[in-house]
Amino acid sequence: MDVQKIRQDFYLFKNDNIVYLDNAASTLKPKAVIDALNYYYERLGVNVHRGVYKLSYEATDMYEQARAKVAELLNCQFEEVVFTRGTSSALNLVASSYGMANIEAGDEIITSELEHHSSLLPWQQVAKVKNAKLVFVPLDEDLRITVENFKKVLTDKTKVVALNYISNAMGYITPIKEIIKIAHEKKIVVVVDAAQAVPHMPVDVKELDCDFLAFSGHKMCGPTGIGVLYGKYNLLQKMEPIEFGGDMIDYVGLNESTYKDAPYKFETGTPIIASAIGLKAAIEYLQRIGFNFIIEKETELRKYLVEKMQELDGVTIFNPHTDTGIVAFNIDGVHPHDAASVFDEENVAIRAGHHCAQPLMHCLKQVATIRASLYFYNTKKDIDRLIIAIKKAKGFFDNFI
Amino acid sequence: MDVQKIRQDFYLFKNDNIVYLDNAASTLKPKAVIDALNYYYERLGVNVHRGVYKLSYEATDMYEQARAKVAELLNCQFEEVVFTRGTSSALNLVASSYGMANIEAGDEIITSELEHHSSLLPWQQVAKVKNAKLVFVPLDEDLRITVENFKKVLTDKTKVVALNYISNAMGYITPIKEIIKIAHEKKIVVVVDAAQAVPHMPVDVKELDCDFLAFSGHKMCGPTGIGVLYGKYNLLQKMEPIEFGGDMIDYVGLNESTYKDAPYKFETGTPIIASAIGLKAAIEYLQRIGFNFIIEKETELRKYLVEKMQELDGVTIFNPHTDTGIVAFNIDGVHPHDAASVFDEENVAIRAGHHCAQPLMHCLKQVATIRASLYFYNTKKDIDRLIIAIKKAKGFFDNFI
Amino acid sequence: MSYGNLETLYRQVIMDHYKNPRNKGLIGDETYYKVHLKNPTCGDDLTVQIKVVDNIITDVFHDGTGCSISMSAASVMSETIKGQKLEDAKKILKNYLQMVKGEAFDEELFMGDAIVYQGVANFPARFKCATIAWKALDKAIFIHDEEDNS
Amino acid sequence: MSYGNLETLYRQVIMDHYKNPRNKGLIGDETYYKVHLKNPTCGDDLTVQIKVVDNIITDVFHDGTGCSISMSAASVMSETIKGQKLEDAKKILKNYLQMVKGEAFDEELFMGDAIVYQGVANFPARFKCATIAWKALDKAIFIHDEEDNS
């Protein structure tokens, strides 16, 4: 597949000279996705589920086809796909509903310092309210989660394991399949934050056997405001809804109501129709590109990037052994925020900050890091321009000393 | 203003012969809104708040300008605007956070049988969990909420009043300003479901003095997946977040974290960026049309509609004195769902169902009703075609008898 | 005025079953398998009862409220599958669902009056109405099979 | 290579204040008004102390960690407003905020070294860095005024 041709699908690459290396935050959106949104907004634009006219029927159909597409992507049942506002909402749904109902005082919840705040904080809240204990998998010298270290903190009190599949700050792939297997021997429920995994590699929930898994559309060429919670059907069925109102009900009495089956009982009110339809288009787009190509491309570029950065003096890479297209570094003596302004002048879009992973920043002993994150549409030229920008930043600030 | 010209802004009116009378469910979206979405998706497409590069800065700016636009529309402070997935999410946020923290056993919550499920059910849940009591304003003979009847159920135990501003099933305007005044004398908090009000008339939260107010973008020419919770700042500040994670935090420790001030503490994770930007465009579009024009047009059309329907035999109008463009009716002897298929054949998009108001259907003693709901882009011709469709439905089913 | 599509949807036979439903009303007999389904959106509310003897559906009843399509379909379903072997009833059910979805279906298979619901394929919004009775039948057979296996 | 914009952002004087900050370090004196502000996104963490005698800011200290813009701005702020009357400090503060936002501002007003932060207007993403010290000052004055009124 030809990257130059792929890049034609993205307005910014056609019309701007930008180097976009902030893909872990959000990816750009291809024309196919924008077209799908426009189709809905122009030709339908109506509500779903409740209409008995053709437009509404077509909108409903497209919305539910999006669910079917997600089910196909994850290899799960149609009814196991709950649409949410994003990964954060999805993970909060698990904690608020499953967590609050099943965690008791003294129970332990295993998580890690490598988590995104959205994977950690919902469980911090459950632990606080329920008087349970958060337990952190000790990270190894590279700051990785390992199966060995996971075993060390597993106890008979563990009730939930909440871990990322790929760290958004370090790009490590968690050995989640082995962890799930071990957890299940003790009937422990495992919640997987797959926000950085689903966009970049095939994820098969049947094969992983995870209990819950979450991801966002906007990190995989899809629209903002849409994400997915996958949950095993029998778990979802047992869970209480956390939002109540239109569409999620069966019968409504004045003081008692009954709710629909999963997934609908978790989707209150008018759904995020357009964004779900856009997510379907995004998945189809990625399927056309192919995950083989995505992995190949990202691997090639990551190797090139790490190699080129290692040639530079005065640059510290925090994860030289990253498994994915996420590379964290700092320029010695230059605050990441200062460096970022130089990158911006060079039209290199890259992130400086704590990447919603403050606990990890403490482990790294950094207030912030610079993160370059790749996607299949990036090129070696992008990396060359990043390297030039780093050199310029160094030169520029050295000038002042 | 010329309706024919306005209709040119809507793809369906230019390219289809449709009569769209399901505006209370969702309105159609004008080109200006679709253009705004496309601008974000094509030219930015990146995340907000955390980027130090120009694209991200512009996206952040547009997102926050959307908040400023809502604040201007409602006449409130910038910080009093919380973006949510929609009205349902907004009302659930109030119930889950404010309600669960402040309602105690024995307290009373006043609501009505005229509510949309999304206004009723969140409080039904609070009442259930907290052992509080839901109290229903007795509806008058027209099934309206009146100040007199509100006073009858107000007691010293009342802690919250949750009422609609305009009923989506009957089109009545609730005398909410008077109700708020009376409630405030007893320091009772009032939550207003304004999903049907904000799209159709000027709503000034300062003047109303309501404590909370909610509405959705998709019912006012805006995108799906975006809504607003307005809350008085001191109330919002005292409330606990209900979702935890990225973006809403200040400092994150392993076992304790601190959160941002309102509204950000309620907006966890990547925001609904595009839809907020689209909502701003929708508000601007409505401001260009002007609420005076909207009210005038809807009043004229509603009068014409009721008059024409009253000329028909065998049609029951349930709200001949509707205050707005919402008219509920049934064709005697024809199930609403059967009628709807005839309407659909006539390319008249109209809703048959319980309109997420099952308690009201009981009051009406109907399993379902047909609802025509108007917006400023409708015409007398639309109404003539509805009348023809009703006649055809009658004729068609009479044939079989 | 032409009502081609609508007329195929509401064929005389459908309206006849709506006005004069067969096998309507429930029976207080515990040996029947009974299933209650609702479609809250339009208010359809339907109960179906079947009796199975030696893998033959010997008796069917239905009762409920709803639109002409859902109510007539219950009547048609009861007539069509009464007296059928379970395995044949399952075949008819599958074929019926394919037909009303607009998919390819076996036109040779005995379908009784159910064949007239072909028109539903043009009204996907009415799919739920046309199938609620058949879905209740499906559930009733499922309960029977489960019991039989245990 | 030209760094026009960047050079106006990082003028020598800014880098000088970054490398050799004035009035840095806190004082353990309860009569000072003290404000602590953080910007978690980039890790900026700043405390500002002011002493007010007869409506004159007689002393200023600051301490913290952060990027060159935020740290130098704290130093510049301290030098600029030390010895100013409260009302003049407020004017400078307002003028400074307008300037870094890129809005019209009073070029005649005394601003000390603070005038060199004009370049920030081209880097809206750095607005927070350039203003954190001034916002802390604003809060400190606010606390003083509240106390004064009560």
Ligand SMILES: Cc1ncc(COP(=O)(O)O)c(C=O)c1O
């Ligand atoms: C009065 C009223 N309240 C609440 C809602 C729920 O709004 P949403 O579906 O956008 O959450 C609606 C619309 O369906 C409504 O009409």
Ligand SMILES: Cc1ncc(COP(=O)(O)O)c(C=O)c1O
């Ligand atoms: C690993 C990980 N988890 C969770 C999230 C939160 O996703 P969202 O902001 O879409 O809710 C992100 C992205 O910000 C992430 O990278």
